[in-house]
Amino acid sequence: xKTSLINTVWFSEKRKNVLLLLYEGERDLEQIKxxxxxxxxxxxxxxxxxxxxxxxEQKQDQFCLTxxxxxxxxxxxxxxxxxxxxxxxxxxxASRNFDAIPPHLFSKIKDLGHYFLIEPDIHYMFELPREFVxxxxxxxxxxxxISYLHxxxxxxxxxxxxxxxxISLFVSENVLEKMKNEYLEQFNELMKITNATIFxxxxxxxxxxxxxxxxxxxxxxxxxxxRYDHRDIISxxxxxxxxxxxLFDYYKTNTQKLCQITELV
Amino acid sequence: MESSLTEIVWFSEKRRKILLLLLSGPKSPEEMKKEFGxxxxxxxxxxxxxxxxxxxxxxxxxxxxxxxxxxxxxxxxPIEGVLNLFEKDADYWVKRDLNAIPxxxxxxxxxxxxxxxxxxxxxxxFEPPKEFIDHLMNSKHVHSIFxxxxxxxxxxxxxxxxxxxEISIVLxxxxxxxxxxxxxxELKKIQSIENINLLLYKKELCxxxxxxxxxxxxxxxxxxxxMYDHRDIMSxxxxSLKWGKExxxxxxxxxxxxxxxxx
Numbered sequence: 318x319k320t321s322l323i324n325t326v327w328f329s330e331k332r333k334n335v336l337l338l339l340y341e342g343e344r345d346l347e348q349i350k351x352x353x354x355x356x357x358x359x360x361x362x363x364x365x366x367x368x369x370x371x372x373x374e375q376k377q378d379q380f381c382l383t384x385x386x387x388x389x390x391x392x393x394x395x396x397x398x399x400x401x402x403x404x405x406x407x408x409x410x411a412s413r414n415f416d417a418i419p420p421h422l423f424s425k426i427k428d429l430g431h432y433f434l435i436e437p438d439i440h441y442m443f444e445l446p447r448e449f450v451x452x453x454x455x456x457x458x459x460x461x462x463i464s465y466l467h468x469x470x471x472x473x474x475x476x477x478x479x480x481x482x483x484i485s486l487f488v489s490e491n492v493l494e495k496m497k498n499e500y501l502e503q504f505n506e507l508m509k510i511t512n513a514t515i516f517x518x519x520x521x522x523x524x525x526x527x528x529x530x531x532x533x534x535x536x537x538x539x540x541x542x543x544r545y546d547h548r549d550i551i552s553x554x555x556x557x558x559x560x561x562x563x564l565f566d567y568y569k570t571n572t573q574k575l576c577q578i579t580e581l582v
Numbered sequence: 583m584e585s586s587l588t589e590i591v592w593f594s595e596k597r598r599k600i601l602l603l604l605l606s607g608p609k610s611p612e613e614m615k616k617e618f619g620x621x622x623x624x625x626x627x628x629x630x631x632x633x634x635x636x637x638x639x640x641x642x643x644x645x646x647x648x649x650x651x652x653x654x655x656x657x658x659x660p661i662e663g664v665l666n667l668f669e670k671d672a673d674y675w676v677k678r679d680l681n682a683i684p685x686x687x688x689x690x691x692x693x694x695x696x697x698x699x700x701x702x703x704x705x706x707x708f709e710p711p712k713e714f715i716d717h718l719m720n721s722k723h724v725h726s727i728f729x730x731x732x733x734x735x736x737x738x739x740x741x742x743x744x745x746x747x748e749i750s751i752v753l754x755x756x757x758x759x760x761x762x763x764x765x766x767x768e769l770k771k772i773q774s775i776e777n778i779n780l781l782l783y784k785k786e787l788c789x790x791x792x793x794x795x796x797x798x799x800x801x802x803x804x805x806x807x808x809m810y811d812h813r814d815i816m817s818x819x820x821x822s823l824k825w826g827k828e829x830x831x832x833x834x835x836x837x838x839x840x841x842x843x844x845x
Contacts (some may be wrong), residue, residue, distance in 0.1 A: 320667045322669040345652055369670065370672075384678070388688055393661050395660065396661050400657075410649075424653065
């Protein structure tokens with residue numbers, strides 16, 4: 318029996334799983350049963366439906382996606398991963414302010430992949446999050462934007478720069494003022510190191526902090542009330558690093574719109 | 583485990599249509615009623631469900647997507663488009679060879695909206711549909727790929743050019759050969775016209791014949807056997823034109839200009 322395509326791909330978890338499995342490559346029935354932990358009796362009707370709708374085909378023992386099957390699964394993936402991300406921490410995502418994220422990157426938040434949500438620990442409320450501090454020394458090149466300055470931030474970056482890490486630090490005017498007034502020595506020292514560069518953003522992205530290195534990315538977003546509630550995101554996925562780099566491309570190139578960057582001398 | 587967002591989006595057509603409508607901006611109850619042509623009462627329940635799921639907000643008189651609503655629906659639109667396209671003409675698409683469509687455009691094939699499949703009656707097998715001709719003749723600029731020689735096209739395009747239409751044509755080697763062999767006069771005429779830009783595509787992968795203008799997109803994708811089965815897809819929607827133009831550009835980039843002075 319032929320069913321509507323929406324019904325075929327979305328109404329049955331089993332069918333969806335068969336499609337997703339075959340997207341990784343062709344499989345025989347035994348492999349399908351083992352991967353999905355199902356019996357022949359329960360999976361065969363689903364395989365039949367998929368075949369009748371021309372989404373999969375059988376070549377001898379092997380099942381694989383047809384061209385339209387492949388095209389469909391490929392377009393299903395962004396929805397599936399976006400839903401997963403949102404559902405994992407719905408309250409968090411529902412309460413974020415996304416003003417700092419341009420539309421073309423907003424719709425691709427799924428690229429953050431297997432991220433971790435870091436909730437503030439009341440006992441360490443006033444320290445830089447450990448997940449951030451621990452991963453900075455593991456990075457070989459760091460790009461960071463900050464619109465607030467944590468007291469231990471500069472010494473952390475100074476240490477990394479001295480160890481040879483490439484650093485591009487983008488700061489808001491407020492941060493620059495604060496650095497000059499309260500951390501002048503560290504600031505000057507950082508400026509002296511050739512592999513570290515500080516940029517001033519004239520128009521600030523509305524975001525407390527975002528960092529991307531060759532190893533991880535770390536994102537702080539304001540909440541709905543435009544407050545920083547110390548709930549942060551860390552991810553190590555390749556796609557998340559690319560996403561963050563594109564975010565920085567946006568901050569850098571949209572100089573008229575977002576920030577005019579002048580290198581300090 | 584079934585995801586609740588999958589359920590909320592895909593298990594009800596009404597909810598999905600509301601979400602996709604709100605993607606274009608906040609709507610008042612009146613606008614929604616008019617758009618769907620239904621009683622307000624029948625929209626109350628789906629809207630309530632969408633609000634409870636946190637996808638839709640209802641500040642004052644308007645309904646709008648929440649930020650996660652927007653995030654989700656942006657990712658519903660492409661797959662919804664693909665499913666609609668393949669659903670509507672399943673038999674056509676199943677039998678197509680889509681290898682000539684580059685990956686990045688195949689992913690976005692759902693952007694071909696409101697398409698119709700045209701299949702000629704047996705007795706006018708060799709004439710393009712009237713709707714096609716009408717739209718083509720009223721176009722201000724025309725981009726075409728000729729990978730099949732059609733005897734009517736050269737005169738049609740000459741006529742178009744005389745009206746001042748800007749025309750770019752990508753020819754495959756086989757078509758150019760054919761014209762050089764037994765359509766010398768036609769070829770010379772086309773080459774001599776100022777506002778026709780002729781390009782030659784020499785790569786192996788045969789592009790589908792397409793026509794994309796400022797008011798028409800038409801493509802003749804080959805079937806699974808690599809044959810032209812006289813079934814064309816045609817659409818007049820903006821998003822289809824955009825997609826078609828990108829397909830043309832993809833092949834245009836690989837083609838080289840045929841000089842006007844060539845004999």
